[in-house]
Amino acid sequence: MTTAKISVNVKEQAILAQKASKELGMLSTQDKNDALYWIAKAIDEQVEDILKANEQDLENGRQNDFDAAYMDRLSLTEERVKEFAEGLRQVAQLEDPSGEVVSEWTLDNGLNVQTVRVPLGVIGMIYEARPNVTADATGLALKSGNAIVLKGGSTAIHSNRAIVKVIKEALVSTKISPDAVQFIDSTDRSATQQLFTMKEHIDVLIPRGGGKLIQAVVNNATVPVLETGVGNCHIYLDKDADVDKAISIFINAKTDRPAVCNAAETLIVHEEFMERHQEQLISALKSSKIGVYGDDAAVKLIPGAMPANEEHWENEFLSLDVAVKIVKDADDAIAHIDRYGTKHSEAIVSENEDTAARFKGLVDAAAVYHNASTRFTDGSALGFGAEIGISTQKLHARGPMGLPALTTIKYVMSGNGQIR
The missing domain is CATH 3.40.309.10 (Aldehyde Dehydrogenase; Chain A, domain 2)
Structure with a gap:
C-alpha cells in the first residue's frame, strides 16, 4: 500500500470515528454498559480465535529473537484473554463520568452556571506489543463516551486484528456504531505519522509503550498528547x-x-x-x-x-x-x-x-x-476496571488513567434573557 493510500485511509477512519463520537456522546449509560457486556461475552466465546492469531505474532517473535520481557508483553493466554473480558464487565459497573455535574452556582443576575464532564471526543491510541490494550482502551473509551482510533505495533498485528474483529462484530448488536472503534490495519510507520498531525479529527493521542515510542509521539505530534511514562x-x-x-x-x-x-x-x-x-x-x-x-x-x-x-x-x-x-x-x-x-x-x-x-x-x-x-499502580488493581495508560505528566491526568481521565469539562449556562 502506498503512503498516499495509507494517508487517505487513516484520514477516512479518523473522520468516521469523529462522526461516531458525536452519536456516542448522546447515548445513555445503560446503552454503553450493554455494549461492553456484549463485547465481553463475544471475547469469551472467541478466545480460541484470538489465541490462534496471537500464536502467529509469537512465532514471528521467536523467529526474530525477541527478548523474554517483550515476549511476555506480547503473549496472550486463555487466562489473560478472560481477564480483559472481565475488565470490560468491571468498567461497565463503574460510575459513568460523562454528564456528571462537577459544580453548579447561580450568579446575582440569575444566570445558572454548571461545569459538566464531557467526553474528549476521539482518542488516538498508539501502543506496542500488549494486545490486551486493544480491549482495555476500547472499553474505557466507549464507557466514557469517546470514539477511538487504534494503532498497535506491527509485532502484535494479528492479535490486535482478531480482537478488533470481535469488538466490531459485537457492536453491530448494540446502539454504539462499530465506526466508534477504528483499527489502522497497517504495519507501515507512515500510518502512525498520519495520526500525529490529524488535529482536526483526533482530540488527543495516548502513546503506550517504550520510551522511544513515547518520545516520538511527544516530540512530533501536533495533536495534544496524554503522556504515559516508562517505569524506572x-x-x-x-x-x-x-x-x-x-x-x-x-x-x-x-x-x-x-x-x-x-x-x-x-x-x-x-x-x-x-x-x-x-x-x-x-x-x-x-x-x-x-x-x-x-x-x-x-x-x-x-x-x-x-x-x-x-x-x-x-x-x-x-x-x-x-x-x-x-x-x-x-x-x-x-x-x-x-x-x-x-x-x-x-x-x-x-x-x-x-x-x-x-x-x-x-x-x-x-x-x-x-x-x-x-x-x-494499575487500573484494575485500583478498581478502575482497566486503564488506558499510566500518566507521568502533571497536566490534566496523572497516574493510572481510568474513566474520569478521558473526560474534560464544559461550562453550561442557562438563563432567562440575561445580557451583559
Missing part, C-alpha cells in the same frame, strides 16, 4: 523497616511480573538495614534468582553482584535483574530517585511514620507507596 521504579528499605515486610514487598515488586512498568528496577537499602539483615536479603535475592548490579558498597556485600553503570540506574531492566544502592539515610534515597526516577511509582518500607511522611511528601511521582508493592 524504586523500593527503599529504610533503617526502620520490618525485615519480613520489606523483603516480601521487594520480591513481589521485582518478580511478580518483571516485564511490566510498575515492577521494581532499583532497590535502595539503608546501610543500617543492610548491616542487620544482610543474610536474609542475600538469601531472598538468591532464591528468587535475581541478578544484581550495585554500587561499590553493594558489590562488596552481595555475592555475585556486578558493578552498576549509569545505564543500570537510568533504564528499566524488565527482567529478573535489579540495581542496588546502599544509602546513609532517606534523603540520600530521595536524591537518587530525583535523579534517576521516571515519576512513575516509588515505595518506602519503614515503620517510622515521620520518615515515611517525608518520603511521600518529597518524592515526585505519579504513585508513592508506604509499606506496599509498586505493583498496585
Whole structure:
C-alpha cells in the first residue's frame, strides 16, 4: 500500500470515528454498559480465535529473537484473554463520568452556571506489543463516551486484528456504531505519522509503550498528547523497616511480573538495614534468582553482584535483574530517585511514620507507596476496571488513567434573557 493510500485511509477512519463520537456522546449509560457486556461475552466465546492469531505474532517473535520481557508483553493466554473480558464487565459497573455535574452556582443576575464532564471526543491510541490494550482502551473509551482510533505495533498485528474483529462484530448488536472503534490495519510507520498531525479529527493521542515510542509521539505530534511514562521504579528499605515486610514487598515488586512498568528496577537499602539483615536479603535475592548490579558498597556485600553503570540506574531492566544502592539515610534515597526516577511509582518500607511522611511528601511521582508493592499502580488493581495508560505528566491526568481521565469539562449556562 502506498503512503498516499495509507494517508487517505487513516484520514477516512479518523473522520468516521469523529462522526461516531458525536452519536456516542448522546447515548445513555445503560446503552454503553450493554455494549461492553456484549463485547465481553463475544471475547469469551472467541478466545480460541484470538489465541490462534496471537500464536502467529509469537512465532514471528521467536523467529526474530525477541527478548523474554517483550515476549511476555506480547503473549496472550486463555487466562489473560478472560481477564480483559472481565475488565470490560468491571468498567461497565463503574460510575459513568460523562454528564456528571462537577459544580453548579447561580450568579446575582440569575444566570445558572454548571461545569459538566464531557467526553474528549476521539482518542488516538498508539501502543506496542500488549494486545490486551486493544480491549482495555476500547472499553474505557466507549464507557466514557469517546470514539477511538487504534494503532498497535506491527509485532502484535494479528492479535490486535482478531480482537478488533470481535469488538466490531459485537457492536453491530448494540446502539454504539462499530465506526466508534477504528483499527489502522497497517504495519507501515507512515500510518502512525498520519495520526500525529490529524488535529482536526483526533482530540488527543495516548502513546503506550517504550520510551522511544513515547518520545516520538511527544516530540512530533501536533495533536495534544496524554503522556504515559516508562517505569524506572524504586523500593527503599529504610533503617526502620520490618525485615519480613520489606523483603516480601521487594520480591513481589521485582518478580511478580518483571516485564511490566510498575515492577521494581532499583532497590535502595539503608546501610543500617543492610548491616542487620544482610543474610536474609542475600538469601531472598538468591532464591528468587535475581541478578544484581550495585554500587561499590553493594558489590562488596552481595555475592555475585556486578558493578552498576549509569545505564543500570537510568533504564528499566524488565527482567529478573535489579540495581542496588546502599544509602546513609532517606534523603540520600530521595536524591537518587530525583535523579534517576521516571515519576512513575516509588515505595518506602519503614515503620517510622515521620520518615515515611517525608518520603511521600518529597518524592515526585505519579504513585508513592508506604509499606506496599509498586505493583498496585494499575487500573484494575485500583478498581478502575482497566486503564488506558499510566500518566507521568502533571497536566490534566496523572497516574493510572481510568474513566474520569478521558473526560474534560464544559461550562453550561442557562438563563432567562440575561445580557451583559
